[in-house]
Amino acid sequence: MEQTLVLLKPSCIQRCLVGQVITRIQQRGIIISALKMMQLDEKILREHYAHLVDKPFFPSLAASMMASPVIAMVLSGVDIVEVFRKMTGVTNGRKAEPGTLRGDFCMSGQANIIHASDSVENAKIEIARFFRPEEIFDYAPATLQFLYGDGEA
Ligand code: UDP
Numbered sequence: 001m002e003q004t005l006v007l008l009k010p011s012c013i014q015r016c017l018v019g020q021v022i023t024r025i026q027q028r029g030i031i032i033s034a035l036k037m038m039q040l041d042e043k044i045l046r047e048h049y050a051h052l053v054d055k056p057f058f059p060s061l062a063a064s065m066m067a068s069p070v071i072a073m074v075l076s077g078v079d080i081v082e083v084f085r086k087m088t089g090v091t092n093g094r095k096a097e098p099g100t101l102r103g104d105f106c107m108s109g110q111a112n113i114i115h116a117s118d119s120v121e122n123a124k125i126e127i128a129r130f131f132r133p134e135e136i137f138d139y140a141p142a143t144l145q146f147l148y149g150d151g152e153a
């Protein structure tokens, strides 16, 4: 099954939104394959946001991502990268559609509560950046036969 890398940012942790975000993930029928709390540092953020290191806002972005621990997750599902980007909503929370996580839970273009991989290729790279293989669990949820139709998953 396809996998994606998700980070619950310090803005999610500090605003006590972790439970609500995880509830949305689980009620959609998305499988949590890995989950841990970690403190990010400049080195991993320079890799993770390599496409943004030259932007004027990178120092404040890095500071915002180091302001507290984050929760990193690997989520699994059919077409999960695309499904979860749609659930996340566009980058700026003020422009994100209601019903998306950003559109329902934030008002910021930076403190936008969550990161989600933007392509299958990047998801593989990001999962390897944040998790060792033994931290990712390949188990079948008891509900699996009711999450998908025959032959879908
Ligand atoms: N960001 C920011 N200012 C900007 C654009 C992005 O602070 O003008 C931050 C924001 O937290 C965003 C992250 O940088 O989530 C990564 O940017 P990207 O364009 O990859 O957006 P995302 O994939 O998170 O929607």
Ligand code: MG
Pocket (backbone or CB within 6 Å): 118
């Ligand atoms: Mg991105």
